[in-house]
Amino acid sequence: MLTSITANAEGGVLEQQLREAAASGDAARVRSLLDQGANRESRDKSGRTPLLLATHRNQVEAARVLIEAGADVNAKDNIDDSPYLYAGARGFNQILRLTLAAGADLKSTNRYGGTALIPAAERGHVENVRTLIEAGVEVNHLNRLHWTALMEAIVLSDGGPRHVQIVELLIKAGADVNIADKDGVTPLAHARQRGYTAMEKLLLAAGARP
Structure with a gap:
């Protein structure tokens, strides 16, 4: 009482x-x-x-x-x-x-509709991205912004070595390099707009379209 x-x-x-x-x-x-x-x-x-x-x-x-x-x-x-x-x-x-x-x-999502992999990719957490991929998180999951982990690793990054490595990990894990955002802008187009040449090379090698 x-x-x-x-x-x-x-x-x-x-x-x-x-x-x-x-x-x-x-x-x-x-x-x-x-x-x-x-x-x-x-x-x-x-x-x-x-x-x-x-x-x-x-x-x-x-x-x-x-x-x-x-x-x-x-x-x-x-x-x-x-x-x-x-x-x-x-x-x-x-x-x-x-x-x-x-x-x-692995299918649980945050308040933005994203899996754990998406913010891990955005924030440059290479080991977490690798761990989540190995665990089996869906690499092509779309959040409420219609962005994949690959898209966030490009659009919300500084294009530096950690994010380049993450882009490479995602591509190797089967990320679809041609899933565009809700405005139809592709990962390759975003990388080019930002001058992220290392990412651009990885995307092109994986069959990305503008």
Whole structure:
């Protein structure tokens, strides 16, 4: 009866402590609180579970303890981020691999309708792109902007070595180099407009059309 309405909405004292321990990366404390019966799927006001909070700060060991205890790697918060999607988008490869081993939903999408591969490609996270391709994420998935991972690696990049490598990885994985954006502009046309000659060569070698 003494527990506040807010605490009830977010679990209880143990759950609040679990979320704090997860966010701070105190893996031993996380394990202790779970042993005491703290709900591993409790959520804060933003809908974030302890595992998502640990993922936000790339707290690998805390995330590992939670995942080994059965925490849901696909549990989404109020803005459709899950531990799997967030780790994929932010370049947190260790946690990404943990989520994949624990049954991450490769078809799950973020609030933009994109798979984990699309923001990973956009942000130049080479290892995450490689990991997600190897896991089997669909390389030609279109988000709500009608952009693929390949398109984002061109349009939203600086054309530097990391993004060139990502374009190469995507092409080798079967990316369709001729899927245009919603205005009909192709990946090759975008690369040429930006002067990304290395990307242009890769696209042409793969059969890209203007």
